[in-house]
Amino acid sequence: MEIEGHPTGDLIEELERRGGVRVAGTSSGPDVNSLRFVSERFDDASGFWMFLPNQAYLTGMDDLPLG
Numbered sequence: 001m002e003i004e005g006h007p008t009g010d011l012i013e014e015l016e017r018r019g020g021v022r023v024a025g026t027s028s029g030p031d032v033n034s035l036r037f038v039s040e041r042f043d044d045a046s047g048f049w050m051f052l053p054n055q056a057y058l059t060g061m062d063d064l065p066l067g
Helices: 007-017 033-044
Strands: none
Touching: none
């Protein structure tokens, strides 16, 4: 896998291509309504959550993600 462009956005896009899902939330955890979508889509699949604060995008090269 060769990442082109800025790593923050490219990493997220690569994870989504591999089946990851963006879920809105805060440092307290994912948004409850978003969790319903994830549980419906993936049933009881195992996985892990990653919190990526908006500050991770404040590099001057990335735009804040939509949603």
